[in-house]
Amino acid sequence: MIFLNYFISGISLGSIYAIxxxxxxxxxxxxxxxxxxxxxxxxxxxxICFYAVARYGMNPFLGVAVAVxxxxxxxxxxxxxxxxxxxxxxxxxxxxxxxGMSYFLQNTALLLWSSNPKVFPSIxxxxxxxxxxxxxxxxxxxxLTIASCLVIMxxxxxxxxxxxxxxxxxxxxxxxxxxxLMGINVNATISMTFAIGSxxxxxxxxLLCSAYPTLMPTTGSLPGIKxxxxxxxxxxxxxxxxxxxxxxxxxxxxxxxxxxSSQLSDAVVFAVLIVVLLVKPSGLLGRNIQEKV
Amino acid sequence: xxxxxxxxxxxxxxSILPERDASRAPVLECINLGITLGGIKAVxxxxxTVGRTEIVGLIGPNGAGKTTVFNLLTKVYQPTTGTxxxxxxxxxxxxxxxxxxxGIARTFQNIRLFKxxxxxxxxxxxxxxEMHYNMLxxxxxxxxxxxEEIAAHRRTLKLLSIFDMQGVADVPAGSxxxxxxxxxxxxxxxxxxxxxxxLDEPAAGMNPSETAELMDSIRKVHEMFQIAIILIEHDMSxxxxxxxxxxxxxxxxxxxxxxxxxxxxNPAVIEAxxxxxxxxxxx
Amino acid sequence: xxxxxLINLKxxxxxxxxxxxxxxxxxYIICQVMSSTGLFSSSMRGMLVPICAYMVMAVSLNLVVGIxxxxxxxxxxxxxxxxxxxxxxxxxxxxxxxxxxxxxxxxMVIAAIFAAIAGFLIGIPVLRLKGDYLAIVTLAFGExxxxxxxxxxxxxxxxxxxxSMITDTxxxxxxxxxxxxxxxxxxxxxxxATFTAGFVLLMIALMIVFNLVNSRSGRAFMAIRDDxxxxxxxxxxxxxxxxMAFVxxxxxxxxAGALFAMNYSTIVANxxxxxxxxxxxxxxxxxxxGNMLGGIIAAAVLTILPEKLREFSEYRMLLYAVVxxxxxxxxxxxxxxxxxxxxxxFRRKEAx
Numbered sequence: 005m006i007f008l009n010y011f012i013s014g015i016s017l018g019s020i021y022a023i024x025x026x027x028x029x030x031x032x033x034x035x036x037x038x039x040x041x042x043x044x045x046x047x048x049x050x051x052i053c054f055y056a057v058a059r060y061g062m063n064p065f066l067g068v069a070v071a072v073x074x075x076x077x078x079x080x081x082x083x084x085x086x087x088x089x090x091x092x093x094x095x096x097x098x099x100x101x102x103x104g105m106s107y108f109l110q111n112t113a114l115l116l117w118s119s120n121p122k123v124f125p126s127i128x129x130x131x132x133x134x135x136x137x138x139x140x141x142x143x144x145x146x147x148l149t150i151a152s153c154l155v156i157m158x159x160x161x162x163x164x165x166x167x168x169x170x171x172x173x174x175x176x177x178x179x180x181x182x183x184x185l186m187g188i189n190v191n192a193t194i195s196m197t198f199a200i201g202s203x204x205x206x207x208x209x210x211l212l213c214s215a216y217p218t219l220m221p222t223t224g225s226l227p228g229i230k231x232x233x234x235x236x237x238x239x240x241x242x243x244x245x246x247x248x249x250x251x252x253x254x255x256x257x258x259x260x261x262x263x264x265s266s267q268l269s270d271a272v273v274f275a276v277l278i279v280v281l282l283v284k285p286s287g288l289l290g291r292n293i294q295e296k297v
Numbered sequence: 298x299x300x301x302x303x304x305x306x307x308x309x310x311x312s313i314l315p316e317r318d319a320s321r322a323p324v325l326e327c328i329n330l331g332i333t334l335g336g337i338k339a340v341x342x343x344x345x346t347v348g349r350t351e352i353v354g355l356i357g358p359n360g361a362g363k364t365t366v367f368n369l370l371t372k373v374y375q376p377t378t379g380t381x382x383x384x385x386x387x388x389x390x391x392x393x394x395x396x397x398x399x400g401i402a403r404t405f406q407n408i409r410l411f412k413x414x415x416x417x418x419x420x421x422x423x424x425x426x427e428m429h430y431n432m433l434x435x436x437x438x439x440x441x442x443x444x445e446e447i448a449a450h451r452r453t454l455k456l457l458s459i460f461d462m463q464g465v466a467d468v469p470a471g472s473x474x475x476x477x478x479x480x481x482x483x484x485x486x487x488x489x490x491x492x493x494x495x496l497d498e499p500a501a502g503m504n505p506s507e508t509a510e511l512m513d514s515i516r517k518v519h520e521m522f523q524i525a526i527i528l529i530e531h532d533m534s535x536x537x538x539x540x541x542x543x544x545x546x547x548x549x550x551x552x553x554x555x556x557x558x559x560x561x562x563n564p565a566v567i568e569a570x571x572x573x574x575x576x577x578x579x580x
Numbered sequence: 581x582x583x584x585x586l587i588n589l590k591x592x593x594x595x596x597x598x599x600x601x602x603x604x605x606x607x608y609i610i611c612q613v614m615s616s617t618g619l620f621s622s623s624m625r626g627m628l629v630p631i632c633a634y635m636v637m638a639v640s641l642n643l644v645v646g647i648x649x650x651x652x653x654x655x656x657x658x659x660x661x662x663x664x665x666x667x668x669x670x671x672x673x674x675x676x677x678x679x680x681x682x683x684x685x686x687x688m689v690i691a692a693i694f695a696a697i698a699g700f701l702i703g704i705p706v707l708r709l710k711g712d713y714l715a716i717v718t719l720a721f722g723e724x725x726x727x728x729x730x731x732x733x734x735x736x737x738x739x740x741x742x743x744s745m746i747t748d749t750x751x752x753x754x755x756x757x758x759x760x761x762x763x764x765x766x767x768x769x770x771x772x773a774t775f776t777a778g779f780v781l782l783m784i785a786l787m788i789v790f791n792l793v794n795s796r797s798g799r800a801f802m803a804i805r806d807d808x809x810x811x812x813x814x815x816x817x818x819x820x821x822x823x824m825a826f827v828x829x830x831x832x833x834x835x836a837g838a839l840f841a842m843n844y845s846t847i848v849a850n851x852x853x854x855x856x857x858x859x860x861x862x863x864x865x866x867x868x869x870g871n872m873l874g875g876i877i878a879a880a881v882l883t884i885l886p887e888k889l890r891e892f893s894e895y896r897m898l899l900y901a902v903v904x905x906x907x908x909x910x911x912x913x914x915x916x917x918x919x920x921x922x923x924x925x926f927r928r929k930e931a932x
Contacts, residue, residue: 037712038712038715038716086905086909089909089913089915090908090909090912090913092914093908093912093913094912095711095712096645096649096651096711096715097908097911097912098908099651099712099715100651100861100865100904100908101904101905101908101909103653103858103861103904104900104901104902104903104904104905104908105901105905106901107858107897107898107900107901107904108898108901108902108905110897111895111897111898111901112898114894114897115894115895115898225854229719229723232716233716233720236713236716265731265746267727267730267731267746267763268727268728268731268746270723270727271723271724271727271728274720274721274723274724275720275724277716277717277720278705278706278717278720278721281705281709281713281717282705282708285708285709285713371813373809392812393812393813394812394815394816394817394818397812397813397814397815398815402813402814403813405809405810405813409807409809409810409813410806410807410810411802411803411806411807411810411811412806412807413802413805413806414799414802414803414806418799418802419803421796421799422796422799422800422802422803422811422814422816423814423815424796425796425799425800425814425815425816426815428796430795430796432792432795432797432824432828435791435792435794435795435796435797435798436787436788436791436792436795437791438791442795445796446795449796485814486813486814488814489814489815
């Protein structure tokens, strides 16, 4: 039963990773860049939600909606200012810029909101469902997290396969030049992808802070890196891969904490990333792309 | 260096030319070479035998699979079928690096120079495998470092002089004009001491006088080094003038092989590639 | 023919190398004079060794980022390995080698060896990857090194060296000493690092990197950086040369770590985290990738400046972030680049 408990918390944590990983994977699939600042967008989302709910007394779900809008705007601005001018630049330069952006967001947050941790109010009532005569308890937040992840996955899959914009996104990720010739506005599509990814990050931020209710300017960085690991694990660029990678990483992390050592759990997570990349350099569901000669 | 008079005698099977250098075995043989890329047979059943000092032209319309053949020969792609024999030795399982050490060097269709390195360093980088001093000698500037570096520098200047490029030895390769970049790629390939030199569209983007100059240079290289050269080219005058034999590819298949004269009068080639009237080759 | 003419050090390039040595030597002499005549505040004197260590780190990372063209985001990890192995060995040698400078030198050599081994072990998996993936995996390794050192215990007693992981199970005999104490790190370090040692290490690091760059290995590194496919086509063993650069860089970083650590009485693994890796990357990027002198100057300025502008210290990281972004935009945006190219007379001639 303890095993099942760990498993459920693993899935719950993994669901958050999966939502964050979606942002990484979509942006990588289209812009071929690692948006290192993605984790910090989560943090900003958490703060917006915190202030909306705790300071202005908004309904928690309205608070999340405000955070989504705020992060979407943030994503668009960041993309416009820092990444768009570097479309043709080498990937090293883009990566360094993204790291710079990550630092920028973290330190702006530090100046605005100080380094004191804020206690995040849960977006839903705290409590838990008791199963098997109370031997297994699943908190409301856990249920909400897993449910949100499933809904987001479903909606996003439909969006990508059915809508005009979704098709444009797929076309851009296949071949930007050809997409442009077919009349797709590639720049707008890339910006749109950033916007969607950042909006998802806001939801992830609210869920993350509900599950682990301390909010600091650095809250987003480690989950961000781990979610990136999840995206790579699943095969970066692949939406189902991000989902699968996120869940697996969550479970691995919780099990490592429980059965190996809580201090070494991060090391285990990163070791998993390394092993996966060695065995399957393009991740579990990723496609291997060969450079044209 | 004077050119050895090669004796041509008829060889029946698979060869590109009816006549060839019979005193030695062919330097390169492709037998039933094929590769499937993305479900499409990019090259299929490709057979080619190249004599030790032959210049072979590989022509065909865009997308015919010419560069893919080069990529197979240099193991950028591993062939799905067939065999490549270099000096009679199977290159199966070799990497690009090993094939180069075994004697195949190439240039690229879209120039791939080490842009930030000087012209001389581009050439010296290609001599890496014949230099033997280790890292410690380099850091401490030991005598064997100095000796080998001096030798490499002399050889670099000599190679550059083929194309009259000694003067720009210290200029960054990326700042050279286009034509000079193409020539530098050839020098770099030669610096690895190849027995087969693959030139991928060496005259692309050159004007007629530059092309004529290039033609002379290729001849000169051939005379000096006595090596086999395979070249992909769209410039028919260059191909017809310089090549001993020509191989025509279309849709990954060889549609004709022979001497320039034979190719020019081959109806299948005219049909598929040169257009209906042979006086006006379509480019 | 003189060696200089033969070995194709382009004159400008050679000048740059001599200039770098000259600047470092001049800076050393000036600092020595100022510090012996009491012109330096005690805080400034205390910063001399860390500045040297960061300069060496900048040179070390520049070998990977600027010369080899791969991004390492875990360089602090090598510094950390060097710091811990160096300090631990210095403590172990305390009884046998009483000459402090000699002990420091030996500790730095041992640190370099340990860091090189770490670099090699990490390099085996990492260097099979490319670009972004390689960068992320170096980050992962940096974090793994930090986690491991945070859970590592090493003690010494009459029976020899005892080690354990996660919890302290070394059970040292009486008179034994627990040297590395997990998250508490090492304390009670003898501060034997000196400014002169830092200067010597920097000169050695520069000599290694410059001489390597102007050798067949260095040409191979840069060829791989400029065009991997072309490098393969001329028979360069990509993995071997990447490994060489990586291990050499790790070794230099390890020595710098030992130097750095022996300037403090206590050292913990968390000091060498991702932020430190990024800080070193900022030195390299700000100084210009591949430009050793630039990286050295950036390291000095960015270490001294925050101390001098204490009231603005909370803006320091924000400033770093802006510096990174602006530098990247300025050097990689096509419009800005063509603007700069227009100012360059050589390029204009070519276009005409």
